[in-house]
Amino acid sequence: MSELFDAVDALVASRSPLPPPEERRRLRKAHGLTVEEVAAALKVRRATVSGWEAGKTEPRPPERDAYARLLNKLAELYPASLTPPQDTGAPETSPGTPTPVPDARTEATGRTADATRTARTEGGAAPRPAVPARTRDTAVPSAAASAASAARPPRTPGPTSTSRRPAVKNPAPAGTPVTGTDARFENGPLAVVDVDADGQVLAYCVGGLVLDVPAKSLPSLVDWTLREARLGQPKLSGSGKDADPLLVLTEAACERYGLPATLSEDERLAGRLPEGHKVVKQLLRAEWKLTKRGFGPWARIYRPAQGSERACVQLCIPSWHALDARHWGDAAQLPPADLARLLGTYAARVITPRGSTAVTGLELMTALHPPTRASEPDEAGRRHSEHNPGSLGKDPVDPAPCEAPDGHPILKDLPRFHRRTPAEVLFEEAYDWARPLTDDECMRQFLVGIDVNMAFAAGANGLTVGLGAPTHVTRPAFDPKLPGSWLVDLSHVDLSRVKLGKEWVHLHGDLLPSPFTPTGDRPEGPAWYATPTVAYAVELGYDVAPTEGYVRHENGRYLDAWYSRLRDAYVHTMADLGVPADASPEEFLAAMDGYRERDPELAIVVSAIKATVKGGIGKLRERPRGERWKPGQPWRALSRPTWRPDIRAAVISRTRVNMHRKIVRHAAFTGQYPVAILSDCAVYAADGPSPLDFLPYRDGKPLPGGWRLGVSPGMVKHEGTQTVLWGEGVREQFEAPELNLARYIKTGEVTPHDNGE
Structure with missing residues (x-):
C-alpha cells in the first residue's frame, strides 16, 4: 500500500505548478536550508538550484517532481501570510528583556544602538523576540526544523x-x-x-x-x-x-x-x-x-x-x-x-x-614581524619601544647600486639614457623561455603543461634574506649561507655535464634553459646574481669566483611565518573545495577537475590567496605609481622599510632555481626535456594527455627531488593539454619557431596581440 501512496504523491507532484522563483527562495530560507543542502538532496549541482531560484531555468523530471514535493511541504510549514511585520522603529521587548537606556550616542530617531528589536x-519566517545582548539563542525549533537541520553545523550562538x-x-x-x-x-x-x-x-x-x-x-x-x-x-x-x-x-x-x-x-x-x-x-x-x-x-x-x-x-x-x-x-x-x-x-x-591583494600581502609580512616591540622595564619600571629582532625595522634602508631599479636616487649620477649591462644591474626574474621541438617530440601526440602551486611562496619557504643594509666587499669568498648580490662569471657552467648529489651525469644541455637568466640564454660574462643563483652553480659542480659583492650580515628567515600562513590558507581552502592534501596522484587530478564549480566563492578565495603571494613579493620593489615623479627623485614606496628589492630578487632567484633543479632531475631520469617554461608553468611533449603520461611515478611514489602532483606549495597540478599539431601550427602561423607555448597551453587561444604583433 505504501508503494501506491508514493506513486500517488509522485503523480500529484509531477502536475503541481511550481511557485514563482522568489517564493522558492523564501521557502528555502524560511526553513534554514542552504542551496548546497537542497542540491545535495536532489542530486543536482548548486548552480542548478540557484538557477531555479533566480528564474533563469526551470526544473525537469525527475528532479522537478522531488523539487515540487519539497516546496509543497515547506509551503505548509511557512504560509506566505507569515511575513515579518513592518518595522516602525519602536523598540519591542519580550518578558525578561531589560529596557534599553538611551545614552549620548543615541541617533536622532530616538533609537539606541542597543535597542532590543524584533x-x-x-x-x-515568523518573527521571534530578540534575545538580550551576548546571550544564547534559546528559541526551540519545531520537530520538522530539527530533523532538517540535524546534518548542518550548529549556528554560532x-x-x-x-x-x-x-x-x-x-x-x-x-x-x-x-x-x-x-x-x-x-x-x-x-x-x-x-x-x-x-x-x-x-x-x-x-x-x-x-x-x-x-x-x-x-x-x-x-x-x-x-x-x-x-x-x-x-x-x-x-x-x-x-x-x-x-x-x-x-x-x-x-x-x-x-x-x-x-x-x-x-x-x-x-x-x-x-x-x-x-x-x-x-x-x-x-x-x-x-x-x-x-x-x-x-x-x-x-x-x-x-x-x-x-x-x-x-x-x-x-x-x-x-x-x-x-x-x-x-x-x-x-x-x-x-x-x-x-x-x-x-x-x-x-x-x-587592507587594500589590493599586493598591499595585503605586504601588510601581512609586517603584521607577522612588527618593526618594534616593548622593551623590558627600566629601573623606573617604564617600558619603551625598541627594535624587534627578526624584523626589517622601522626605518628604510638603501639598496646596493646593482639592486636599485632605473631611476632610483642613488643612480642619479648615471648618464641620461644609459642602459645598464648585466655587470651593472641585478636581473633576477621568472622564466620566459621556449625552444623548437625535436623530431622525436614532433612524433608525440600531446603537449602537456604542469604548473607549480604557489611557486613564489615555496621559493620563500626557509629562505635566508637580509634584514639590514648591505656591506660592499671585493674579491669575496662565496658563502651560500650569506644573502646578498654577487658579481660573478657563470658562463663556464656546462649543462651537458652536471653533478646530481655526488655523481656527474650527462644531459642534452642544448635542450635545457640556463638557470642563470630569465630568458634561459647562457650568460656571456660577469653578471650580478642573488645568493640562491650562485649557490646553484656550486651545487651543479662548478667553482665560482665573485669579484665583488654586496652582502647582508644581519639576516634571517623573515618570510617563514608569511609562507606558513599563506600555505595553510591555500591548503585548507582547497580542502574545502574537495582537494585534500593526502590524495594520490590519480585522486588529486580527479579532484582538481571542476573544483571551482563546487563553491565559486571559495574558489575566489583561492585566487585571492595566490594573488596575495605574487603581489606581496612584487610590492617589495614597487615602482612609482599614480604620482608625479622624475628619474633621480624618490617616490613614496621608498619610505617603507618593506621596500626591499634584494628580498624580491632572492625569492625569484630561488623559485627559478627550484624549477630548474626539478627539470634536471626529470631529464636525468627520463630523458625528457621541457619545450617551454613561463614563470611557474612547464610544458612537455607526451604520448598521452595527462601529466601521469610523462611523470615517473612508481607504486604511487614520485621521482625524489622531481615533479610531484599534489596541492601543497611546490607540488604541481595539470595546467592544460593541447596537441603537438596545435603547437606547431601556432608557431607556423605567427612565424615564430620559439613562441612560448606555455603562455597558451591552458586554453589554446592565441591572438596576434598575445604574440606582440
Whole structure:
C-alpha cells in the first residue's frame, strides 16, 4: 500500500505548478536550508538550484517532481501570510528583556544602538523576540526544523540584540580559524553595509550575523563601528597591532551616506574623491582624518592614536573597483551576505584585507614581524619601544647600486639614457623561455603543461634574506649561507655535464634553459646574481669566483611565518573545495577537475590567496605609481622599510632555481626535456594527455627531488593539454619557431596581440 501512496504523491507532484522563483527562495530560507543542502538532496549541482531560484531555468523530471514535493511541504510549514511585520522603529521587548537606556550616542530617531528589536529571518519566517545582548539563542525549533537541520553545523550562538541571523550558505567553511573569541571583536573582522527594501541600513557580518545600523552619516557610521559594532581582528604577533575593522559599502550604502555609486573618470584617474567633496568635509568637521591617499576605493579613516588605543576604520568600496576582478573574480557583484562570507574567510585565514591583494600581502609580512616591540622595564619600571629582532625595522634602508631599479636616487649620477649591462644591474626574474621541438617530440601526440602551486611562496619557504643594509666587499669568498648580490662569471657552467648529489651525469644541455637568466640564454660574462643563483652553480659542480659583492650580515628567515600562513590558507581552502592534501596522484587530478564549480566563492578565495603571494613579493620593489615623479627623485614606496628589492630578487632567484633543479632531475631520469617554461608553468611533449603520461611515478611514489602532483606549495597540478599539431601550427602561423607555448597551453587561444604583433 505504501508503494501506491508514493506513486500517488509522485503523480500529484509531477502536475503541481511550481511557485514563482522568489517564493522558492523564501521557502528555502524560511526553513534554514542552504542551496548546497537542497542540491545535495536532489542530486543536482548548486548552480542548478540557484538557477531555479533566480528564474533563469526551470526544473525537469525527475528532479522537478522531488523539487515540487519539497516546496509543497515547506509551503505548509511557512504560509506566505507569515511575513515579518513592518518595522516602525519602536523598540519591542519580550518578558525578561531589560529596557534599553538611551545614552549620548543615541541617533536622532530616538533609537539606541542597543535597542532590543524584533529579529527577523531574511526568508520571511515568523518573527521571534530578540534575545538580550551576548546571550544564547534559546528559541526551540519545531520537530520538522530539527530533523532538517540535524546534518548542518550548529549556528554560532550569541547574536546581539540589534542583530538578525538569516540563513546563509556555509557560513564557516571547515578549517577556518575561529573568530570572535576576543570579546572586543565578537562580530568578526568585517561587515558588508547595505540598505534593504525598507530603507534600513544593515551590516552583514561573518557567520550570517546581520546588525541593524543606526548611523545616519558617514562620520556617525565610523563612530558606531568603533563603539558598538565589535568588529576587528586580534593581532597576529605578540608585538603587533590588532587589525582595524573593515566596512565594505555596497552601491546602496554609498548613496545612503552621500558617496557616488561609481567614480567619475577624473576621480578614477586620481584614485580618490576631491578634497572638496561634501563627505570628505563631513569627516574633517567631525575631526576624522584620511591618509595621504585620500578617500579612494580603499579609504582609511582615523584619529591620532591615544597611547596604545587606535581609532581607525578601513573602508572598501567594490563599485569603485576596490576588488580587482583579476584576483577577486565577480566578488563585487555578490549579495552582501555572500560577500561577507567570502571576505570573512579570507580575513580569518590570511588577514583582514587592507587594500589590493599586493598591499595585503605586504601588510601581512609586517603584521607577522612588527618593526618594534616593548622593551623590558627600566629601573623606573617604564617600558619603551625598541627594535624587534627578526624584523626589517622601522626605518628604510638603501639598496646596493646593482639592486636599485632605473631611476632610483642613488643612480642619479648615471648618464641620461644609459642602459645598464648585466655587470651593472641585478636581473633576477621568472622564466620566459621556449625552444623548437625535436623530431622525436614532433612524433608525440600531446603537449602537456604542469604548473607549480604557489611557486613564489615555496621559493620563500626557509629562505635566508637580509634584514639590514648591505656591506660592499671585493674579491669575496662565496658563502651560500650569506644573502646578498654577487658579481660573478657563470658562463663556464656546462649543462651537458652536471653533478646530481655526488655523481656527474650527462644531459642534452642544448635542450635545457640556463638557470642563470630569465630568458634561459647562457650568460656571456660577469653578471650580478642573488645568493640562491650562485649557490646553484656550486651545487651543479662548478667553482665560482665573485669579484665583488654586496652582502647582508644581519639576516634571517623573515618570510617563514608569511609562507606558513599563506600555505595553510591555500591548503585548507582547497580542502574545502574537495582537494585534500593526502590524495594520490590519480585522486588529486580527479579532484582538481571542476573544483571551482563546487563553491565559486571559495574558489575566489583561492585566487585571492595566490594573488596575495605574487603581489606581496612584487610590492617589495614597487615602482612609482599614480604620482608625479622624475628619474633621480624618490617616490613614496621608498619610505617603507618593506621596500626591499634584494628580498624580491632572492625569492625569484630561488623559485627559478627550484624549477630548474626539478627539470634536471626529470631529464636525468627520463630523458625528457621541457619545450617551454613561463614563470611557474612547464610544458612537455607526451604520448598521452595527462601529466601521469610523462611523470615517473612508481607504486604511487614520485621521482625524489622531481615533479610531484599534489596541492601543497611546490607540488604541481595539470595546467592544460593541447596537441603537438596545435603547437606547431601556432608557431607556423605567427612565424615564430620559439613562441612560448606555455603562455597558451591552458586554453589554446592565441591572438596576434598575445604574440606582440
